[in-house]
Amino acid sequence: MSTSWFIIANPISGNRNFSKQWKEIQQLLNNKKIDFSFAFTKFSKHEIELVDTAIQQGFRNIISIGGDGTLHNVVNGIMMQRYAKTSDITIAVIPQGTGNDWIKTYNIPNNVKKAIEIIHKKNIILQDIGVLETDNSTVFFNNVAGLGYDGYIVNKLKTLKSFGSLAYILSGIAGLLFYKKTVFKIIFDDKILETNCLMTVFGICKFSGGGMQFTKNVNSTDGLLDVTIAKNLNILDLILNLPKLYSGKIVDHKKLETYKTKAIRVVPKTAKPFIQADGEVIGTGEVQVKIIEKAINFVVTN
Known part of the structure; x- marks a missing residue:
């Protein structure tokens, strides 16, 4: 079972300069010695397919880079897959979207460096999911x-x-x-x-x-x-x-x-x-x- 993180990034989320942000994210993750693989979404709901493949390959830690829509699709991918118990899977978020409402409940800052610091500490909560x-x-x-x-x-x-x-x-x-x-x-x-x-x-x-x-x-x-x-x-x-x-x-x-x-x-x-x-x-x-x-x-x- 991999302890590495699998990153799913939405490059068009939040109307930002993603290529510049992505270089910063990689550098900060490397500085924290956080091991990761990654994939970029290429079409609507692509996250669901990417999550399914990642979990099938043994990943149990997933980082969502994007907004609430990206996170929503990552969650749906986890709940729909059949390779692992959903409660064995952990999601972290690096916010890049417009609204970013989910992070507000947990006071996660809309800041790449601070979000990666939170991932490094890996304080987790086992949250309910609605259907x-x-x-x-x-x-x-x-x-x-x-x-x-x-x-x-x-x-x-x-x-x-x-x-x-x-x-x-x-x-x-x-x-x-x-x-x-x-x-x-x-x-x-x-x-x-x-x-x-x-x-x-x-x-x-x-x-x-x-x-x-x-x-x-x-x-x-x-x-x-x-x-x-x-x-x-x-x-x-x-x-x-x-x-x-x-x-x-x-x-x-x-x-x-x-x-x-x-x-x-x-x-x-x-x-x-x-x-x-x-x-x-x-x-x-x-x-x-x-x-x-x-x-x-x-x-x-x-």
Whole structure:
């Protein structure tokens, strides 16, 4: 079993000068005497194939270089492969993306040198992983998923990536102006809720949408989904509470409800809203969400 790291790097992530960054990354890894092999992604979701091959070859330590989308695909590759227990595999992150929301939960800096220092120390946490089942796919997520307004924003982001971090604000404004709320039937534990809903969010970690916090008292290892149901919030509600979106205090708004559960089903009644996972659109319409406890090791700060 290899103790070496296998690096999966997305060279187009974050609109940065990757060739310059890659030289720096290699030098810093060598300085820390971190042994590694590497591959670059060449097409969408290529990470899944690269992870499968690396694990088959005996690698159990993987470094994701890119943004939340790259990490999302690495996680899906690990959860889908059949060569090793997922809890025997460790992921570390060198952030290069636009949003980089997952790293915020663990205070991992958006800085190459500091991220490699964290990898060198290899302090790990065995984190839960979520599962989204739609009509035609099963997708895993490591951060935050949801449907409704946030799915609309993520879909809009695809056309605004060139604006960098400003893209989140622009797509959020577009959502406020054009997204139409729909009635959701929400089923979990012994509850059935039917309500006009802006969005329903499922959290394992804290941050999404470039630093917004829609989940309450998140614990990434407690075996529970942190669910937020944003009911009939309107444009004025969101504008007046903009700072609370980033501080996390939005969850105390009277039009939001929060729950913890192991499984939940959401059935949109009047439309087929976009479903997003870790900032990636994965489908539309109905979704069943579950959690896999303590599924993958992640390298985090102390």
